[in-house]
Amino acid sequence: MPPSAGRVTIRDVAAAAGVSRGTVSRVLNGEGYVSDHAREAIERAVRTVGYVPNTAARNLALNRSGAVGLVVHEPHELFLEDPNIGAILLGANEVLSTADQQLVSLVIDSERDTERVVRYLRGGFVDGAVVVSAREHDALLEAMQRTTLPTALVGRPPQGVEMPWVGIDNAGAAAAVTQLLVDRGRRRVGIIAVGLDRDSGADRLAGFRAALGPAFDPGLVVERPLYEYAAGRDAMRELLDRAPDVDGVFATSDAVAAGALEALLAAGRRVPEDVALVGFDDSSWARRCRPALTTVRQPARDLGAAAARLVLDQLSGIPAGPEGRLLPTEVVARDSA
Amino acid sequence: MPPSAGRVTIRDVAAAAGVSRGTVSRVLNGEGYVSDHAREAIERAVRTVGYVPNTAARNLALNRSGAVGLVVHEPHELFLEDPNIGAILLGANEVLSTADQQLVSLVIDSERDTERVVRYLRGGFVDGAVVVSAREHDALLEAMQRTTLPTALVGRPPQGVEMPWVGIDNAGAAAAVTQLLVDRGRRRVGIIAVGLDRDSGADRLAGFRAALGPAFDPGLVVERPLYEYAAGRDAMRELLDRAPDVDGVFATSDAVAAGALEALLAAGRRVPEDVALVGFDDSSWARRCRPALTTVRQPARDLGAAAARLVLDQLSGIPAGPEGRLLPTEVVARDSA
DNA sequence: GCTGGTTCTGTGCACGGTCACAGGCGACCG
């Protein structure tokens, strides 16, 4: 019984103002015919008795909640490090805020979390949901698909899942930044590919491969599950072992690129003279590194905003098709390539 | 009407199982006497009709919500950069998760947000709240104080606000790390003090001052509102201008210290030989810098967990006094001092 | 004064659950 024991209800307001519940309800929702006299009395009564509407009851009556969930499916470490997620959250918050919808963000950190989050989402707590960083065979998405809850994804959904989404052209952006390495005259170009269990990781590898064409060498591909600094460092060491003549590297996230940079410098390679290095994300890592990283900027904030709009559209009856929308990316040329 | 139009209710389950609502309710809540026959029929019916409990209705009847809010009051840029907030969130999520409570995090980014968040918190959506990074004269806290909602703060509350809280001994930790500079033989020790509008910032400055005692020189204090990389860089330039003979610097956050480091190196100072530098937080900045930063580790994750426990205690009827609890910090000696 | 329209207000029901209470039913006992 968290709210105060004797909760103030619309009845108390009605009694204090000397009117009926219905009239109070009309005033609170600003509709229908209400006399000025009654309106003023009610507004005064609301203040004096300290009335706060009970949203649970309101939800029940209206069958809505006034809230939209943002589900982040990401292990601890990455949630902390990944700047994109924060930006997505803020972009979504901005849009929902103007629609007077409350953003509630839910972190999935284990299987038990998934189940509880699904229960939460389907339990009438939210009117819609934005799902970030879903991956292949995602239990959450499978559960969401069996719901009519208006949902939007950030990132391309896995095969077989049909939901509205916004994302970036990961393959195209990866190809563009790979092409930059080629244009700089690099002939032995490797990749540190991370997060292959989701669309972004897989697409970046595909774009890299497409850009190199026949010059693509599977021996220069190093895979890692997580996009972390340490993973980048270790992967770069492995790549140098395997192919000491490597002269260009695409690390598919800035944190990974920063780790790779450390390994390169430690191995006595000059960057970009001996090895040109590019990252992805344009996070604070990129500006912080010495040399500063050439990378790809993705409009994370806009992605969050667009996804939120997709949800709001569905709420106002505009159906959203399963076709996705791609936001533009931009290659940011700095010093590392 | 986000959930599907013809929502499956407990009545449908009762009809399908050939029993009454009351019996279904008893089975779902696992209490009272129910025959095995009825239980099995109901469990089967739940699956076949696809029943999901409506939490809004449940809340209304029980006057609870099964959720706890985490309110983060932080401008955009810092929310993205600050590793502590993410760790607090995860610590809280861990504890609440075991109590089967849903953590919902709410970001306050503008005054309009404050109002909506207060409405949300008081509207029966949550059973309790954890508030992070409140500051002096916080409209949110003032509103929360007039509520009986079980609340816990991360960080010492401002003057006049009485709420249970957990935090760290900012003054003591700042004094310890300042003392380390003194022990290294530094005589002209400056500080880049940020976030003075909240307890952490003000206390760190006070601890610094106390540690130096008579050696404290107000001319070596540079203040900045936000704890950002750029702020640290600019502040360090200012400090070097003002006092070229400075030989030790306490930057009250790692991000600020990293910025200060750039400015020092750019000015041709060797670190730590010419100027010893210490930070605060032990964030990824600290390990990433060259030289790696000497800093203070604060148990952000434990802070989140402890605050969540304070809320859960109150929910189970254990009153929490306004006295705070301090978690230990640790000076991490690396290369910068 | 009756009729009809407009403006305003009160009441009952619905939303989807929980819970207290009443009572049925069988077994056991005196």
Add this chain to the structure above:
DNA sequence: CGGTCGCCTGTGACCGTGCACAGAACCAGC
């Protein structure tokens, strides 16, 4: 065989709100 007790089940009230409907009050027109 009647009473008591334990197990099980159904029913009605209630949580706090929104909404539809009925009807009251007022005014104007004939």
